[in-house]
Amino acid sequence: MEERRKDLPSLVFRWDMFLSFGKDTRDNFTRRLYEELLRNNVRTFLDDEGLKGGDELAPGLSAAIDESAAYVAVISENYACSRCLEELAQILERKRRLLPVFYNVDPSNVRRQEGPFENPFRYLETRHGVDKVQRWRKALEKSGGKKGWDSMNWKDNSQLIQDIIKNILREVNNTPLGVAKHPVGIKFRVEELMKLLDVKSNEVQVIGFQGMGGIGKTTLAKAVYNKIASEFEHRSFIFDIRETSSQHKGLISLQKQLIHDLFSEKFLANEVSEGIIKIRERVNEKRVLIVLDDVDDASQLDAVAGARDWFFDGSIIIITTRDKKVLRKPFVNEIYEVKELSSIESLQLFSHHAFGKGKPADNFLHLSEQVVSLTGGLPLALEVFGALLFNKKKEMEWVEALEKLRKIQPGNLQEVLMISYNVLDEEEKCVFLDIACLFVKIRMDRESAIDIFKGCGFNAEMVIKDLTEKSLIKIGYDNTLWMHDQLRDMGQMIVRKENLIDPSKHSRLWDQHEIMDVLNFRKGTGETQAIILDFEDHKRILESKVLESKRPSTISNWSPISYLNENFKNAFYFKAEEDNDQVKLCTKMFQPMINLRLLQINHVNLEGDFKHMPANLKWLQWKGCPLEALPSDFCPWKLAVIDLSESKIKQVWKQRSWKGQFKVSSHRPQLATLINLST
Template identity: 45%
Template sequence: MVIIEEASHPWTYHVFLSFRGEDTRNNFTGHLCTALRQMGINTFMDDQLRRGEEISTALLEAIEESKISIIVFSENYASSKWCLDELVKILECRKSYEQKVRPVFYKVDPSHIRNHRGSFGEALAYYESKFKEKVHIWKAALKEAANLSGWTLSENCSESGVIHKIVEEISEQVINNTKLDVAKYPVGIEPRVQEIHKLLGVGETDVHMVGIWGLGGVGKTTIAIAVYNSIAHKFDGSCFLENVRENSNGGGLVKLQEILLCEILKGTKLKVTNVARGITMIKERLKYKRVLLVLDDVNDMDQLNKLAGELSWFGMGSKIIITTRDKKLLRGHSVKLMYEVEELNHDEALELFSMNAFKRSRPLDGYVELTERAICYAHGLPLALTVLGSALCNENVELWEAALEGFKSPNIREVLQISYDSLDDTVKEIFLDIACFFKGEYTDHVIQTLEAYHRKPAKYGINVLIDKALINTSMGCIWMHDLLQEMGRDIVHQESPNIPESVADCGFMKMFTTF
């Protein structure tokens, strides 16, 4: 899965905190900073900076490199020339870098800031004789900031309650800019997400396990990612454990337990020595936390028992989502809330196929009948629609006719193999190498390995495979769907039925046998 990141400006920090130290450093702002950091939000607070007459270069850089600035207006905020200069810089960055700015009115009246009354008026009047030109700029900045949407904390408010609201809202903004990639064309996703929302009961105090099940390629993982993106900010911690089936082999369950704990506990460095110890750590560390956990592509009861054995392992309001092809597995784990992912209906299938084949929601003139044949063969399976549409993109009617002529029945394997058959021999070998050896490996490593054995167009071949939806890259690694991997290995076996393990004759193996 790919993490979507903003490229317009290099953010170093998620949040910059501007505040009057004597007023709130050891209470509200200090507690807010701790709460933000515990949620994995990279927060700058000037604990280590030495204060002087002018703002330091380090502080100016921290403001520029922060996506969000939170200004804690307190009684004596304006009495600090440093704070006022800091405020001016923050508002400059709001204009220059589209930085988000949110004020907190900590036991002060926003109108006093806006109209320069009370302690704010007194401070500005004091500075009038010394910094006449700057006072004009400071007044404008205070007025602008006080007009922004923020949070108000009066004498009767619960500080912890306001901090919780701030952290939840900021967390949502941060997550909205670092979401897991759902799909290039998320056709038909939203109604399915809404159905799962109902099953989960987000906001309720019950701990729920929800199973998402269906055949391979139908979109279980895609839907789970979309659900995760939509609600992750509402929890104390969250984790999306992908490819559990594949990653649990050997000693993989220990690693998955470690990832689960580190993700939910926001970077806490924990070492899991064995599976039994991992279970104990999960139960001890998470039983009081409201968490969102997704276990993707589970195929064995042992995986569930070791990663999410009981509802009691997690705090009130926690939600656990399990995706699998095996409904019986869910029943065996006492998962009562299940959602079966069905194939796309005709209109959804038509749109998804057309987006991949024509880059528009409907087919081009002259391709309507051929498109109907294609979506019939794909049988509403998103993977098949995506692969077939990508394979036929920008091709002429004659090629479409030839490609679709060979179908005898709605066979998914036949649909997927069209893309493979359209590749040149070198790219075919790269596809088979990935299917047999390199799925889940780092992309750079795969390219270097292939090119070391004189496969010069390896990078080009990988790009071709990505364009044809036969592979994808996520977190720097190469992945392909299970059905495509099975197809690749079957092709190798058909070419060399007498060689053990069905992979010895794929392109990469051939390279070894030539030396």
């Protein structure tokens, strides 16, 4: 299965930077450098756990090295240990950018393993043998010859760190987007598109990539972006616009991301109109490259790229969409229709995922050709179906899969993807649906998700690994869980089909309007397993005004218009309060949800007795919790992970121990000492 892992297509590098360092700099220089990298939004891997062990690398460390775009080695006197040197050797084998920092050591001593390195290397040779240590010597020699920073040339660490950060940010900004591990057919299509684009032109160019879902529009956009990005100082690639814009203040979020990507600026906006003014003001001053991925409504373009005259001469805007009507002229001057792969290309891509090579095994050639003919040249279908058949060595297994494929109407990608979903076991299906409906939306990182799923009693690491190998999920940038929008839509549709009329009968709730309808009308049921509700930056109070006396005894007594009006008033009644801008919810609203295991209620004020809260919760995220301590009658004993970051909490529970994990924002680390984590 290790060979299979290497063949998985990557979205982007998981980490921008990997920090390699010795024990003597962990709590001072390296820690300050790490915190500064995080402050500048550089995704940085720091192996704190590995320092607690012995000679061997910590589990997963080689994978982290492999998944990093570049590396910083803080070479100090204590660096000459087997763990650090093995890290360095593996880093150099990746042949990516290494930035050495010679911390209180002479680079010439590093190159020659002299001075403070001489005795440690002699000891290592007696312990590990000359041959193994020779590999480490060569790694240190090569690193010592690279251009880096000599701390003895700097007055203080602060100035040194700032210079390192400046160079790293330049490095990160030039890191290309990962396209696909097997970019079959991409080169030819990029060449076609480059004939439509002129990066030297002084004209504003707007080009649309149009095609059905799963056909490879985003992959193609990333390839073109990588091709021309070096020509632009100011650039931005915004993914999943359709999904982001559907969320609370989604358009404002897109506007903020665009300004931050282009100019590294932050701005406050409560209305889309304010963001439009800011964007027009800034993009009119500088030449920019912008990619807007998965646009499905003209209002999204109006919010971030409303007209050609917004932009400075020579700017290029690329839009990917399924809907050609979004690409309005004269704003869009070129439309490129992304077409299916040819039969030869399809067979090649399918073979990469089904066999780990560019052509099928001879005894499976005929069956492979049949699969390709039925998947319609769609890259996503070829990838997912190929991953399904990987390691299937029996012809009968292929024949059975083909029979399922033949029953599907041509062009019905969702049904093709459902074949891969249906072969999952119940645990894998549950995790897949949690990710599709919940964790993709809130950009959950892989490690946190694993902790949560372990708390649910799942074999989390194995399930995440299996779903990744089946190409049903990927690990995206910032180490977050990611899946193709077609797979996400499929998962959400599976849940919606649990009850097409009543959302309270759905196993997972993620739509804010549906959630508030269920809560306000006290329609909660034991069917609900998970809810995500986030009112971050909300400036008004949402109050539940549904009293028993006001609720209709039966909906049939109301006209449709009256019912909708009452529903709207109660679910979206906002009232400003002088000292509180949080949404208010009553704990009793959750009482019927006895099987609720995952709950996000960010920036919400819960009122009432906490004994009404479901006892089976495994994960609670309550950012912005207004309480100073959780009530003693709140007893979710099965809770595995709780996140109370950005809150007023001072103590979690008084006089009780708790077996779960506690996550808190970095500016309040003292809270970690206020809870008993005994097992």
